[in-house]
Amino acid sequence: MSAPSLIEIKGLEYAYHSGARVLHDINLSVCKGEFVAIVGQNGSGKSTLARLMAGIDFPSAGQVLAGGINTRDKKLALDLRKTIGIVFQNPENQIVFEKVADDMAFALGNLGLDKDEIAVRIRETAAMMGIENFTDGFELSMGQKQRVAIAGVLAMRPECIIFDEPTAMLDPRGKKDIHSIIVDQHKRGLTVVYVTNVIDEVLSADRIIILSGGSVKYEFEKKDLFRNIDKLKELGLETPFIFESVDKLKSRGIDIELEDYTLDDLTEKIAEKVK
Template sequence: MSEFIKLENVTFDYSAEEQNGQHHEAIKNLSLSIEKGSFVAIIGHNGSGKSTLAKLFNGILVPTNGRVTVDGMDTSNEDLIFDVRRRVGMVFQNPDNQIVATTVEEDVAFAPENLGVEPSEIRHRVDQALESVKMSEYKEHSPSQLSGGQKQRVAIAGIIAMQPECIIFDESTAMLDPQGRKEVLETILKLKERGMTVILITHYMNEAVNADRVVVMNGGSIEMDGNPREVFSQVEKLREIELDVPQVTDLAYRLRRDGFELPEGLLFEEETIGALMKLFERGK
């Protein structure tokens, strides 16, 4: 896999933006690269820098120090910023703040229209994008009549219609009910299967466990970085920075500590049930 987004010694200081004199380094000398086609979850509590990081990935913010490149393009180069944003789309938290048009299909067409795409091509892209988030049957509906989960899927379709190479989800499920969250997560997993680079900013651990890689942010720096099993098996460390671990991971961690043989970093219900059954059988 090749490098798609690269951060080299990036510092971001909000005081430079707001000029209120207060120093607040939201990101501190951070280096990170995101591979093409990967699914990376970024977790951390509020104020850890995870949302600032997201905004640095597509040039909404540019670093105070250091360099961010997307597909080799420096995000601080204003001539390239439209190319950067076309490649890296972003879905935000509040579904109601992202809808601009009066029908679903017009909303999805908004971004490609702005990019100057041919009308026939727009039609094609809109249909495909709605299909991929399973919202085709709602194309003539008014967005105001949709549920939160459906609105977010429309917002995602709007991004897909730009044909980006990467989509960032900045706490896009935080305001949804469990059903809506499930719908959005399923959509994300499908995008990833089709080769999209996915960056998921979240504080729901049961979403992060689906990623290929989990980056844990704390105080503007990377605290942990690895696959979900490696990261979540470090229960104590996550607790120290006030993050949750999945309940089954916690259970397995305690039983392992007591000397029972269980695989490290169990994350899902089924595998935990399987592992516990083996444990019971072994003793017989």
């Protein structure tokens, strides 16, 4: 039996005030505990969809339900915030207060948490995200701001977080660190919707959704990724190193079926073959 759905999008259409329809005919669901990657070229509508999923913007037609809550229902706005959080593509849209701790505390206070709980969550999340020494949020680099923005949402501990290209501004080490923190949070039960065009990050997903021109062009499970790799190439994404390795081994007569496309998985399968 599949897990119950946490986000349900039905007949979604969206146009900005200024004009043309940006999203159309979107029907999607995200299950509790799932890790879904949303991939697509610049302007395909990823960030717009992310904001609609989180109830920051509202559909022009159709509806978005998150944990059964219609995102338009203002009376349930607090419950919605406890269910779903979003890390914006631009961290400057996320940071409101100058002091990093005040910024995190404000959002936690809005959830109705007491002072002690707020202090514990700020301390734990700041340590996890490596931002303990950041004080003035406005004076940080974009990559540092991105860490603060992610920390603020993680500290709220919603059931699901939508990450809109969360590692785009980080250095290579930072990208790996933050991506693995998100993967770890997923293992602990967080439902993750992850907008990215980084192939290694796509590999962490259970399901991949490709947006094009404001609608879903392709949608497939991770287990079908190998035979759908051309669809990612269409977007200009690189072929993962793991896939090339499997192809090369195959050309040498060694057939390998991977389960999670990690180096550990590949090593394990080769070791089984040569035993």
